[in-house]
Amino acid sequence: xxxxxxxxxxxxxxxxxxxxxxxxxxxxxxxxxxxxxxxxxxxxxxxxxxxxxxxxxxxxxxxxxxxxxxxxxxxxxxxxxxxxxxxxxxxxxxxxxxxxxxxxxxxxxxxxxxxxxxxxxxxxxxxxxxxxxxxxxxxxxxxxxxxxxxxxxxxxxxxxxxxxxxxxxxxxxxxxxxxxxxxxxxxxxxxxxxxxxxxxxxxxxxxxxxxxxxxxxxxx
Amino acid sequence: xxxxxxxxxxxxxxxxxxxxxxxxxxxxxxxxxxxxxxxxxxxxxxxxxxxxxxxxxxxxxxxxxxxxxxxxxxxxxxxxxxxxxxxxxxxxxxxxxxxxxxxxxxxxxxxxxxxxxxxxxxxxxxxxxxxxxxxxxxxxxxxxxxxxxxxxxxxxxxxxxxxxxxxxxxxxxxxxxxxxxxxxxxxxxxxxxxxxxxxxxxxxxxx
Numbered sequence: 001x002x003x004x005x006x007x008x009x010x011x012x013x014x015x016x017x018x019x020x021x022x023x024x025x026x027x028x029x030x031x032x033x034x035x036x037x038x039x040x041x042x043x044x045x046x047x048x049x050x051x052x053x054x055x056x057x058x059x060x061x062x063x064x065x066x067x068x069x070x071x072x073x074x075x076x077x078x079x080x081x082x083x084x085x086x087x088x089x090x091x092x093x094x095x096x097x098x099x100x101x102x103x104x105x106x107x108x109x110x111x112x113x114x115x116x117x118x119x120x121x122x123x124x125x126x127x128x129x130x131x132x133x134x135x136x137x138x139x140x141x142x143x144x145x146x147x148x149x150x151x152x153x154x155x156x157x158x159x160x161x162x163x164x165x166x167x168x169x170x171x172x173x174x175x176x177x178x179x180x181x182x183x184x185x186x187x188x189x190x191x192x193x194x195x196x197x198x199x200x201x202x203x204x205x206x207x208x209x210x211x212x213x214x215x216x217x218x219x220x
Numbered sequence: 221x222x223x224x225x226x227x228x229x230x231x232x233x234x235x236x237x238x239x240x241x242x243x244x245x246x247x248x249x250x251x252x253x254x255x256x257x258x259x260x261x262x263x264x265x266x267x268x269x270x271x272x273x274x275x276x277x278x279x280x281x282x283x284x285x286x287x288x289x290x291x292x293x294x295x296x297x298x299x300x301x302x303x304x305x306x307x308x309x310x311x312x313x314x315x316x317x318x319x320x321x322x323x324x325x326x327x328x329x330x331x332x333x334x335x336x337x338x339x340x341x342x343x344x345x346x347x348x349x350x351x352x353x354x355x356x357x358x359x360x361x362x363x364x365x366x367x368x369x370x371x372x373x374x375x376x377x378x379x380x381x382x383x384x385x386x387x388x389x390x391x392x393x394x395x396x397x398x399x400x401x402x403x404x405x406x407x408x409x410x411x412x413x414x415x416x417x418x419x420x421x422x423x424x425x426x427x
Contacts, residue, residue: 015311047387078303081274083293087324 001039003088004096011100021069025062026103026112032058035056044121051120052181056174058116059109060141064163066105067145070097071153071215080153080215085131090212098146098208108140127179128188133180136196137173143203150211154218172199223250223399224296224369226271226288231280233266236354239278240266244402246421250369252400253392255414265302267313267423268372270405272299286369302378304359312339312358315347316365320329325366330415333365334358337387352379360388361381371395377410386411391427 020168034053039046055209074080074097084095110131117127131202148162155161174197223368231244240263248254269275271282273294284296291400307315315329334340337357350358356379363371371392379384385408393416404410404418412418 002323003324006318008306010310010314010318010322010348017309025226076303077307078301078305079307081272081299081301081303082305082319083322084274085297086301087295088322090277134232166272 001117002206003086007088007093007096008100011097012103015100015104022104022108025066026108028107029058029109029112030115030119031062032186034119034214037120043191048121048123048126048186049182051117051122051126052178054120054175055113055116055134055181056137059134059138059177060170060174061168062109063105063138063145064143064166066101066110066161067149067162067166068100070149072149075153075218084216090215091208092207094146094150098142098204099204101146102139102142106134106142110134129181132193133177136180136193136200138175139200140173140203141170141198143200143207144173146207146211147214149216150218153215181188189211222286222296222369222422224284224401226250226370226401226403227281227283227285228271229281231267231270231281231282232278233263233270233275234278235263235266235275241270241423242279244280246419247401248401248419250399250401253396253404253418254420254421255418256403256405256412256423257407259407262423264407264423265374268299268374268403269407270302271302271374272297278329282364284370287297297372298363298366298368299372299374300359300376301374304355305352305362306347306355306358308346310347311344312347312350313343315358316361319362322364323366323368329365330362333361336363338366338383338390339377344354347389353381353384355382357384357387360391364391369400371400371404373402373404375406375408376404377408389413392416 002005007210015054033054040047042052071080071107084090087092113134144166148166151165154160176192176196180189224249227286229245231241232239233241233381238293256267258264270277270330286296312331312334316334317327320327320330337360339357347358360376376388380388389411390413392410395402396416
């Protein structure tokens with residue numbers, strides 16, 4: 001447990017010291033959400049209808065952008081090889097890094113959602129649902145991103161490979177995430193949220209094993 | 221510190237589909253060291269990586285004893301590779317404290333280890349500004365701060381100045397005197413001091 005907490009604390013400390021990264025991520029999220037309305041045009045009802053999709057696409061893209069640094073620097077500087085000699089199984093190392101990554105990337109995005117809501121003319125209730133669906137959905141996004149980052153960690157130019165791997169996996173999150181915000185059928189929002197939560201729990205539980213296996217091969 | 225034993229039998233290791241080591245066998249016990257010599261590409265680093273469990277051997281066995289249950293060997297050993305595992309953005313002290321926590325060492329060992337490495341005066345400096353030699357010293361301080369019986373050292377004196385190389389040699393000697401074990405890959409002569417004579421393994425082949 002001490003080793004687990006040490007990894008979480010180190011990653012958080014590193015992330016907060018390089019605070020510029022978090023700010024860039026938040027700005028990226030807000031800018032993507034702001035650029036789309038320009039393409040759509042100044043039709044407020046239409047914007048409000050599209051808002052869930054815009055929020056989720058922006059969150060997905062921002063998440064993709066940040067995944068590379070999950071294992072990249074630890075692999076480059078040799079820390080990952082040494083972490084394999086920690087008394088902690090590699091699966092737990094992955095879990096610790098996922099947790100820190102969620103705090104550093106997903107939490108700022110969730111916190112910035114009200115800004116986006118303002119730009120998109122979202123109503124209060126939709127904003128609450130947006131935040132709820134992001135809280136439940138981002139763990140799954142981080143989990144899938146972790147698999148992508150682990151699989152591509154040894155590649156010299158894995159920059160674009162990971163997003164290509166991760167995007168199809170993230171589709172269910174996108175579908176249920178937007179579904180939870182703007183249900184097609186009245187009352188279906190709760191079901192979408194439940195499915196989103198289930199998706200998050202299953203992926204967070206299983207991904208450490210898959211990612212650890214990928215990291216073991218990356219050592220070669 | 222628990223004692224450990226190592227027995228390697230008929231070890232074959234390939235890198236990128238090309239065999240670099242074959243039919244290698246040796247045994248090491250507490251207080252013993254093995255110095256692996258050979259030209260570039262002879263497989264010195266590959267041997268250490270295989271011993272560290274970072275790459276899987278094609279054939280043969282690597283048997284650790286003293287680690288308790290099988291698979292616990294990873295808690296027995298320190299691996300010092302080409303990359304120093306020094307994290308820019310953290311201070312020297314934070315770097316070492318992190319490893320003490322993550323590798324289940326004692327935090328009290330951190331400052332004495334930094335002092336022994338000659339880095340105590342810059343303990344609160346960002347590790348990102350260290351020179352290659354200083355980063356190497358910090359990596360060696362990790363071995364000192366967290367007691368583990370097996371040291372796998374890949375070119376431990378690379379980038380070190382004369383004093384640093386001498387210090388690394390005495391570090392290994394003290395480790396062996398304490399019942400530790402070391403496998404050292406190097407192409408530089410390391411002065412371990414009197415009374416320490418590691419066994420020598422010459423690898424052939426290479427570039």
